[in-house]
Amino acid sequence: MRLASFNVNSVRRRAQHLARFLERHQPDVVFLQELKCKTEEFPALELAGTGYSMHAVGQHGGRNGVAVLARIPFEVTAEALPGEETDTQARYIEITTESATLAGIYLPNGNSGGEEGIAYKWRWMERLAARTRDHLDAFRPFAILGDFNVCPAPDDLAPGALPPTDALVHPETRARFRALLWAGMTDAAAALGTRPYTYWDYGSAFETNTGLRIDHALLSPDLAERLTSFGVDTEARAEQQPSDHAPVWIDLA
DNA sequence: ATGCCGCGCTATGCGCGA
Numbered sequence: 001m002r003l004a005s006f007n008v009n010s011v012r013r014r015a016q017h018l019a020r021f022l023e024r025h026q027p028d029v030v031f032l033q034e035l036k037c038k039t040e041e042f043p044a045l046e047l048a049g050t051g052y053s054m055h056a057v058g059q060h061g062g063r064n065g066v067a068v069l070a071r072i073p074f075e076v077t078a079e080a081l082p083g084e085e086t087d088t089q090a091r092y093i094e095i096t097t098e099s100a101t102l103a104g105i106y107l108p109n110g111n112s113g114g115e116e117g118i119a120y121k122w123r124w125m126e127r128l129a130a131r132t133r134d135h136l137d138a139f140r141p142f143a144i145l146g147d148f149n150v151c152p153a154p155d156d157l158a159p160g161a162l163p164p165t166d167a168l169v170h171p172e173t174r175a176r177f178r179a180l181l182w183a184g185m186t187d188a189a190a191a192l193g194t195r196p197y198t199y200w201d202y203g204s205a206f207e208t209n210t211g212l213r214i215d216h217a218l219l220s221p222d223l224a225e226r227l228t229s230f231g232v233d234t235e236a237r238a239e240q241q242p243s244d245h246a247p248v249w250i251d252l253a
Numbered sequence: 254a255t256g257c258c259g260c261g262c263t264a265t266g267c268g269c270g271a
Contacts, residue, residue: 062261
């Protein structure tokens with residue numbers, strides 16, 4: 001089974017990039033982030049030819065937004081991350097398939113909005129950890145894929161790619177990422193001995209490989225045992241008018 | 254150590270992304 005994640009930075013601008021990614025890598029499930037459109041504006045017709053079933057969670061105001069496309073049967077089991085009823089940002093989608101529960105996330109960046117901005121990011125990470133523990137305590141096979149907006153370790157960013165004060169590398173951000181691992185989740189790329197960049201800023205960052213590793217796949221123990229590969233589709237990042245993120249994918253035996 | 258880029262929008266600049 002192949003699972004994937006792609007921060008598209010506007011799904012309407014990137015529908016054909018997405019279709020080409022699906023054609024190249026044939027994932028069974030792909031989670032999308034940064035739709036930047038309302039639910040009803042999701043380009044379902046434009047993507048109908050791919051043969052995937054899709055479910056979008058959009059947001060008013062052209063921000064955030066997550067979706068899932070799958071060619072295996074699934075049921076949507078959450079359209080929001082529990083724990084903060086006043087949170088209206090579209091950043092979480094969770095599906096359940098025959099074999100596992102899968103979450104697609106767009107974790108808050110944390111660099112805007114001052115103190116409240118970073119506090120929201122950290123609360124969101126704590127809510128994700130709580131949701132994760134619920135699934136693991138129930139011995140439910142569980143995976144989280146998406147844009148975590150976290151460089152877990154110093155090797156996960158090019159020298160000088162971010163200021164040391166950035167929310168993506170803040171010690172408290174990294175501690176909350178580690179909490180997910182201590183809860184029992186495995187960082188798929190790291191477990192396979194690779195830490196590839198998945199994001200390159202617009203401009204010359206891709207040419208100079210000044211990247212960040214911020215798109216991750218975390219796996220519960222039973223799924224981690226089945227992990228065979230992790231890949232980054234740099235072809236998508238090299239296309240014309242690309243997203244600033246490349247799609248990532250994992251294979252489970 | 255930032256927004257020179259890109260996106261969406263109550264637009265012709267701004268907030269946001271990372």
